[in-house]
Amino acid sequence: MEYDKKQFANVSSDNLDLESKEEKEELKKINEENKDMFTLMKDEIKDVEEVRFTHKLKRSSCLFK
Numbered sequence: 001m002e003y004d005k006k007q008f009a010n011v012s013s014d015n016l017d018l019e020s021k022e023e024k025e026e027l028k029k030i031n032e033e034n035k036d037m038f039t040l041m042k043d044e045i046k047d048v049e050e051v052r053f054t055h056k057l058k059r060s061s062c063l064f065k
Helices: 021-033 035-044
Strands: none
Touching: 021 035
């Protein structure tokens, strides 16, 4: 779907690709450093698909997906 020759995008999607290369690398590093903790959290909260750090959240500390 388009408007004024611009493609619409789902803002809740994981693949909006709005971050710079440096931001992507920083997020990847943070998630890798905390991989064990995130795995433990995911295992403890059975209804969660994924646990990871993100810059998308501004007013909330977590997002359950």
